[in-house]
Amino acid sequence: MNYGSLAAFLEQGKAALAKGPVALILIEDLVEVESTLRHHLKAGFRTVVAFAPATLELPTDLAGKVYRVPYDMRAPDALINAINPVIAACPKTTWLYYCYNAEYLFYPFCETRSVGELLAFHTEERRDAMLTYAIDLYAPDLGRTPNAVNLSEAMLDRSGYYALARTDPANSNTPRERQLDFYGGLRWRFEEHVPWTRRKIDRVALFRAEKGLQLRADHTFNIEEYNTYACPWHHNLTAVIASFRVAKALKFNPGSTFSIDSFKWHNSVPFAWQSQQLMDLGLMEPGQWF
Known part of the structure; x- marks a missing residue:
């Protein structure tokens, strides 16, 4: 088609x-x-x-x-x-x-539940958007895999993620309600090669169309409620996009490729390609969905 x-x-x-x-x-x-x-x-x-x-x-x-x-x-x-x-x-x-x-959506219990079921539940919770985190994947051996993409041996960071308050641009002393900027992964470990405007790992990648809704270049929306991580009443579902994109870019970019011999460090672990691992590492939230 x-x-x-x-x-x-x-x-x-x-x-x-x-x-x-x-x-x-x-x-x-x-x-x-x-x-x-x-x-x-x-x-x-x-x-x-x-x-x-x-x-x-x-x-x-x-x-x-x-x-x-x-x-x-x-x-x-x-x-x-x-x-x-x-x-x-x-x-x-x-x-x-x-x-x-080279990015792959994972959500709680995705092995047995479809994305349609996920979003039907999220809709019932009166949510129009779902926060996702772009979690970096990378090959363990850049000598064997120069482009850093290896699905069968993919690794990820098990720690090193953090969040900062997201402030209102009109008033830097006022944090936005239920909004945070999230960081970690390769963008954090190799931040000298990543422009500061591209270091966040949060992305509102699942959302419902709405009249006047527009995505902004920083992966946020012009309707602020879409950018929140949860409703005011309780925790909501979040999801992960397991992504080779940053690793690939760092190895394709002439300004960084010769500075990086390996992405592995003491907090690297093999990626199991399972939602349970991501929940166990605290990288996504099942909310009330059991």
Whole structure:
């Protein structure tokens, strides 16, 4: 299912956006594109849209399940120029999700429950967005895996994560209610190679379309309630995006690749590709969902 442009998809593919959940996969390069698409199809997304370069080739079985939109992720403001038109084209309350290639959504009990079940419960809790954390994955041996992407031997940091109060830009002494800035992983350990505006690991990657809603370049929304980690009454579900994106970028970037011989440190542990490990490490919250 190929479209000539984003505008053509929004005009001709309205049925694909009529009912979610819809996964929007932003493809920056050709690394692990197929595994990313298959992971999210298996999670139960009704529609998977690939914003893909023209050079991408997909197996026939996968190409028939994915809506493909030609898109250049290297263009200025590529993220918001892809996501915001889709939000505007969706019926109100359609659940949307976005991630990049070589990123994989995990949520509590995802091995036995679909993303549709997850979002149905979250909707019943009167929540229109879910906080996710981009948790860095990386290969243990950069000599054998120069691009830092190795699914079979992936590692992650078991500690080193922290949060700071998010203040109102108009008043730095006033913290925003139920909002925090989260840090950790490779962005924290190799912060000298990461611009300060890109060091946060929080991302509101699951959300419902709403009239006037817009994603901002820092992965927050213009409706502040969407940026909260929980409702006022109790803890809510959170999720993880297990991501090779930062490791890949640090090894692709000429300014950092020669400074990094290994991403491993004393707090590195193998990634089990299971939601229980992420909950045990305190990296996501099951809330009231048992």
